[in-house]
Amino acid sequence: MQRLHEQWPEPDDRDNEFYTNFKYSHLKGLGKDSAASRRDPSKVIKVGETYYVWYTRRSPGVMPVGMDHCTDTSPAVDWDLADICYATSADGFDWAEQGVAVGRAPAGHYGDRSVTTPDVLVYEGKYYLYYQTFSGKFSNVKGDHCDVSMAWADSPDGPWQRTQEPVLPLGPRDEWDGGAIHDPYPLVYQGKICLFYKGQPMPGVMDRLVRAQGLARASDPAGPFEKHELNPLLNSGHETCLFPYGEGLAAILSFDGPEKNTVQYAADGVNFHPMSSVTCPPIAPGPYCPDAFLDNGDGQGITWGLCHINTSTIVENNPRRIVESQSFLARFDCDLHRQTHRPYFRNPRDQVGRFDEATFFQGKMTLEENERARVIEENRKLEKPHS
Numbered sequence: 357m358q359r360l361h362e363q364w365p366e367p368d369d370r371d372n373e374f375y376t377n378f379k380y381s382h383l384k385g386l387g388k389d390s391a392a393s394r395r396d397p398s399k400v401i402k403v404g405e406t407y408y409v410w411y412t413r414r415s416p417g418v419m420p421v422g423m424d425h426c427t428d429t430s431p432a433v434d435w436d437l438a439d440i441c442y443a444t445s446a447d448g449f450d451w452a453e454q455g456v457a458v459g460r461a462p463a464g465h466y467g468d469r470s471v472t473t474p475d476v477l478v479y480e481g482k483y484y485l486y487y488q489t490f491s492g493k494f495s496n497v498k499g500d501h502c503d504v505s506m507a508w509a510d511s512p513d514g515p516w517q518r519t520q521e522p523v524l525p526l527g528p529r530d531e532w533d534g535g536a537i538h539d540p541y542p543l544v545y546q547g548k549i550c551l552f553y554k555g556q557p558m559p560g561v562m563d564r565l566v567r568a569q570g571l572a573r574a575s576d577p578a579g580p581f582e583k584h585e586l587n588p589l590l591n592s593g594h595e596t597c598l599f600p601y602g603e604g605l606a607a608i609l610s611f612d613g614p615e616k617n618t619v620q621y622a623a624d625g626v627n628f629h630p631m632s633s634v635t636c637p638p639i640a641p642g643p644y645c646p647d648a649f650l651d652n653g654d655g656q657g658i659t660w661g662l663c664h665i666n667t668s669t670i671v672e673n674n675p676r677r678i679v680e681s682q683s684f685l686a687r688f689d690c691d692l693h694r695q696t697h698r699p700y701f702r703n704p705r706d707q708v709g710r711f712d713e714a715t716f717f718q719g720k721m722t723l724e725e726n727e728r729a730r731v732i733e734e735n736r737k738l739e740k741p742h743s
Contacts, residue, residue, distance in 0.1 A: 365631055369704040374606065374619045374631035376690040377701045378638055383662070385451035386443055386685040391415065393434055394441075395664040395683035396473040396539075396595075397642035398485075401512070406444050408512045409642060409662055410457055410485060411685060412472040413441040420681050423494050432494040434666070434681040435472040440487055442512075448644065448660060449687060458485060458507045458516050466491055466520050467505060475596075475642070477542035477549065477577060478649050484508045484577045485516065486523070486540035486551065504540045504553065506578065523579045524551060524572055532568055532588050534558050541596035544649040545605065545625050548573040551581055552596045555588060567612045569593055571626070590628055592616045597641040599648060599692075600655025606692065610637040619692065638663035638688040657693040662686070 366372040386394055398410040414437060418430045426432035440458040443451040458474070461467040469490035477484040489505040504524035507516040524540065527533035533555025541552040551572045557565055568588035572581035592613025598605050604623040609616055617637055620628040643661035647654075668681045691701035715721070723731065 363629070369632065370699075370702050372632050373694070374621060374692065375702065375704070376619075376632075376634065376692050377703070378634070378636055379689045379701070380638075380663075381449065381687040381689070383449060383451055383685055383687055385445075385453060386411075386662075388667075388684045393438075393682040394685050395434060395666070396640045397662040397664065397685055398475040399541075399642050399648060400448070400644040400661055401476055401478060401648075402644070402646065403512050406446065407448055407644070408442060408444055408476075409451070409685075410440055410442045410474040410476060411642075411662075411664075412438045412474070413456075414438040416682060426494050434683055435488075436470050436490070436494060438470045438472050440471050440474045440485065451685075454513070457514055458487065458518060461491075461518075467518070468492070469494065471505075473539055473640075475539075475541045477544075479544065479549065479577050482508055482510060482577075483512050484542070486542055488538055488540070489522070502536060502538070504537055504551075508577065519578070524553060524581050527555065527583070529558050530561055532557050532562055532565055533570060533583075534561065539596040541598060542577075543598060543600065543605070544651040545600065547651065548575065549577055549581075550625070552598055554593070554596055565591070567592070567594060569596055569607075584626065586626060589622075589626055590615075590620065592618075595640045597638075597643065599643055599645045599658050600650070601657050601692075602655055602694065603653050605655070606631075606657065608634075608637055608641055608692075610639065610641075639666070640664045641688060656695060659691065659693045659696065660687060660689045663688050 369375040393414045393416055394411050396412045400407050400409050412435050420431045420433050423432045431437040439456050442457045443453045445451040458471050467489040472488045474485045474487040485507045488502055490502050503522035505519050506523045507518040509516045526537055535558040536556040537553050539554040543550045554567055554569050556567050569590035570587035571584040571589055574581040592615035593609035594611035597608040605625045607620045609618050615630055617634055618630040619632045621631045622628040641661050641663045643658040645658050647656055662685050664683045665686050666683045691698045
């Protein structure tokens with residue numbers, strides 16, 4: 357009861373400004389496509405009357421075969437052998453793919469394996485893309501092939517000039533971000549360029565931590581970026597998604613960690629606290645956030661953005677199992693905006709425990725036949741009285 361009064365902003369979700377349902381829509385132009393896998397969209401920005409988004413694009417051809425079996429032409433994972441492409445829209449629903457923004461480098465050069473998971477910064481009239489850069493062959497040994505790089509242009513349509521070295525390197529191998537740094541996410545806040553990112557420790561290091569999110573700050577888009585002394589700032593979340601809200605920053609966390617599926621808030625942009633629990637938040641969300649770079653201390657929040665949905669199938673191919681993985685982009689709508697209060701997005705019974713039958717019995721939710729037999733046997737053992 358003390359937590360009810362001291363931690364949670366409102367006793368009921370309907371009145372909590374940080375609570376929302378998420379609704380999803382198919383997109384034209386960026387939806388399911390047998391010729392391409394699209395994932396990890398950036399923030400959406402608007403230039404004139406046109407919306408822009410950047411994302412990871414892989415032309416399937418060959419499905420991912422895993423870290424141990426990838427080659428120069430066979431991808432290890434869905435984001436391997438990928439380029440950064442972009443698309444434009446007049447309404448946020450119908451999109452037209454415009455081509456490659458930043459592609460893989462020639463063989464033997466920095467970024468020759470894959471460039472993925474971009475996000476965008478607009479700063480002093482220029483455009484900056486921060487993204488993951490993979491060089492050489494994928495490996496099961498984490499931390500030896502990926503870092504964060506950057507490209508810049510005078511127009512959202514390019515051409516883009518790319519750096520030839522990391523702008524955000526891995527941490528020491530015995531720290532929380534020594535195994536991987538992914539999902540760079542720039543905002544302008546308190547006079548600094550704030551680059552949030554996801555970190556992952558090396559196997560066997562900090563075993564209680566699956567993934568976490570930290571912050572690096574700089575006075576110039578090219579850096580140098582200095583990692584915050586309180587890192588990691590968020591103990592959960594598989595992708596980075598933050599936006600100005602009032603004087604501080606809000607974050608949507610999903611998928612990983614004990615505080616997954618929450619919206620969190622930091623009045624100082626650093627010390628985050630859970631403000632609501634949400635159901636079915638978007639995967640890899642890239643919100644439309646008009647004030648992401650204004651740094652005016654009066655953030656308004658978000659109402660929509662893009663995300664990705666992954667379709668994967670396990671194929672039996674002895675002696676190993678292959679996951680055929682392909683993704684597409686979708687739109688999410690929500691009510692995390694200070695100037696709106698939409699009951700359509702605020703009724704907790706719309707989603708929590710009130711899904712349709714089809715949701716409970718979709719493929720990933722149903723008990724497989726082999727597991728059913730195992731469960732029956734385990735229950736029989738549990739039902740036997742103990743001596």
